[in-house]
Amino acid sequence: xxxxxxxxxxxxxxxxxxxxxxxxxxxxxxxxxxxxxxxxxxxxxxxxxxxxxxxxxxxxxxxxxxxxxxxxxxxxxxxxxxxxxxxxxxxxxxxxxxxxxxxxxxxxxxxxxxxxxxxxxxxxxxxxxxxxxxxxxxxxxxxxxxxxxxxxxxxxxxxxxxxxxxxxxxxxxxxxxxxxxxxxxxxxxxxxxxxxx
Amino acid sequence: xxxxxxxxxxxxxxxxxxxxxxxxxxxxxxxxxxxxxxxxxxxxxxxxxxxxxxxxxxxxxxxxxxxxxxxxxxxxxxxxxxxxxxxxxxxxxxxxxxxxxxxxxxxxxxxxxxxxxxxxxxxxxxxxxxxxxxxxxxxxxxxxxxxxxxxxxxxxxxxxxxxxxxxxxxxxxxxxxxxxxxxxxxxxxxxxxxxxxxxxxxxxxxxxxxxxxxxxxxxxxxxxxxxxxxxxxxxxxxxxxxxxxxxxxxxxxxxxxxxxxxxxxxxxxxxxxxxxxxxxxxxxxxxxxxxxxxxxxxxxxxxxxxxxxxxx
Numbered sequence: 001x002x003x004x005x006x007x008x009x010x011x012x013x014x015x016x017x018x019x020x021x022x023x024x025x026x027x028x029x030x031x032x033x034x035x036x037x038x039x040x041x042x043x044x045x046x047x048x049x050x051x052x053x054x055x056x057x058x059x060x061x062x063x064x065x066x067x068x069x070x071x072x073x074x075x076x077x078x079x080x081x082x083x084x085x086x087x088x089x090x091x092x093x094x095x096x097x098x099x100x101x102x103x104x105x106x107x108x109x110x111x112x113x114x115x116x117x118x119x120x121x122x123x124x125x126x127x128x129x130x131x132x133x134x135x136x137x138x139x140x141x142x143x144x145x146x147x148x149x150x151x152x153x154x155x156x157x158x159x160x161x162x163x164x165x166x167x168x169x170x171x172x173x174x175x176x177x178x179x180x181x182x183x184x185x186x187x188x189x190x191x192x193x194x195x196x197x
Numbered sequence: 198x199x200x201x202x203x204x205x206x207x208x209x210x211x212x213x214x215x216x217x218x219x220x221x222x223x224x225x226x227x228x229x230x231x232x233x234x235x236x237x238x239x240x241x242x243x244x245x246x247x248x249x250x251x252x253x254x255x256x257x258x259x260x261x262x263x264x265x266x267x268x269x270x271x272x273x274x275x276x277x278x279x280x281x282x283x284x285x286x287x288x289x290x291x292x293x294x295x296x297x298x299x300x301x302x303x304x305x306x307x308x309x310x311x312x313x314x315x316x317x318x319x320x321x322x323x324x325x326x327x328x329x330x331x332x333x334x335x336x337x338x339x340x341x342x343x344x345x346x347x348x349x350x351x352x353x354x355x356x357x358x359x360x361x362x363x364x365x366x367x368x369x370x371x372x373x374x375x376x377x378x379x380x381x382x383x384x385x386x387x388x389x390x391x392x393x394x395x396x397x398x399x400x401x402x403x404x405x406x407x408x409x410x411x412x413x414x415x416x417x418x419x420x421x422x423x424x425x426x427x428x429x430x431x432x433x434x435x436x437x438x439x440x441x442x443x444x445x446x447x448x449x450x451x452x453x454x455x456x457x458x459x460x461x462x463x464x465x466x467x468x469x470x471x472x473x474x475x476x477x478x479x480x481x482x483x484x485x486x487x488x489x490x491x492x493x494x495x496x497x498x499x500x501x502x503x504x505x506x507x508x509x
Binding site: 073074075076077078080081098101102105106138139160161162163164166167168169170171172173175176188189191192 | 282283284285286288289327331461468469471472473474475478479481482483486487489490491493
């Protein structure tokens with residue numbers, strides 16, 4: 001498994017001292033951004049009255065912290081190269097809607113998770129994995145946030161109980177792309193977005 | 198006599214067929230992860246897993262990814278392998294040779310969940326308040342102790358076997374038959390990872406085998422199907438059927454047990470398949486990733502918390 005790197009083997013422990021400091025500082029920065037965004041979302045979840053209001057309020061926060069372009073690209077896979085720029089834009093737009101819906105569907109208005117952060121890890125320079133434990137509605141979930149540095153730190157994958165959001169969609173997009181290329185992927189996306197609401 | 202012979206032959210044929218399917222599936226796992234015709238060769242030769250070469254190649258690929266981000270117009274260039282596109286290629290692969298059959302069963306299950314099980318689950322939630330539901334869940338969870346004990350012993354995790362025994366005793370005595378999960382307040386006894394027969398097989402190195410969607414029960418790998426049979430045999434509820442045979446007792450024991458896990462399973466199912474492009478593939482991918490993670494946690498040897506969603 002390419003991306004499942006145990007904490008002990010994280011680059012952080014193998015770098016020479018001055019680079020370790022830099023990597024540690026980067027991890028700090030990533031953690032700060034994540035905590036800030038999570039706190040904002042939790043606050044909104046606490047105060048919200050209904051689901052629609054919750055979605056509207058949470059969206060700007062998620063737009064800032066999630067890197068939808070990278071997520072779409074990785075979810076589509078190598079076939080992304082065969083997308084025209086227009087198709088790429090549309091794919092990112094539709095995928096954004098799906099992810100926002102998936103994320104906000106988890107929240108019930110008035111209920112909010114309590115998140116504990118565990119030591120984070122930097123599998124390579126420019127990437128950070130932050131494991132957390134979320135206590136929500138009485139159940140504990142392991143959630144790992146994978147963040148990339150593209151300008152600022154942004155989330156590029158959320159792994160809940162071992163299930164990666166991007167990997168999940170990758171499996172589905174692969175099947176669509178194999179059948180009909182970029183158009184099939186876009187058609188499937190449009191259908192999904194239209195179906196749900 | 199001939200009937201017995203016919204029975205034996207058909208059983209042997211069935212076992213041989215299952216074995217053939219299992220072996221064939223194991224022999225070609227790469228087929229199901231390399232789905233892009235352009236990069237089939239690259240995916241197959243890309244090292245996976247946790248070997249040093251795999252980590253090195255991941256590091257190299259990630260560096261290249263950040264470089265080619267800006268220059269994505271250079272599409273036609275040398276494209277044999279990944280410039281970060283193929284990271285998730287082999288994340289969630291399992292052999293699925295009977296996919297057409299699986300899809301039909303999946304469709305059947307979907308209708309069942311939507312029209313029968315979800316309304317039942319919602320009715321259950323309405324009728325019983327949260328503390329009562331938690332209490333019932335805890336009682337039956339406590340009763341699954343033999344299964345966890347035996348599997349921890351089979352995995353040679355004697356420390357966890359001891360913890361499970363401690364939990365059972367504390368919860369049964371101080372928790373009034375398991376209703377109150379007192380062990381959560383004792384740091385030494387809390388956070389013991391759940392285990393089951395399927396994960397024991399994983400630890401023994403048995404491959405997952407093929408993906409099967411069972412009616413009502415849902416998706417399982419072949420390994421986990423056998424594991425489920427093992428869990429069934431190790432469950433005191435099953436034993437009680439033999440002690441108290443009869444339809445009334447059957448309903449009395451199974452109804453609370455099924456409905457108590459129903460809520461969790463329904464929300465896990467929804468989380469996996471809602472907002473998906475293809476719910477069948479979404480569920481399959483979620484299932485195999487979740488089981489891979491649960492198996493890995495066993496190997497890592499670090500006790501984490503009990504998570505309701507890492508179920509069989």
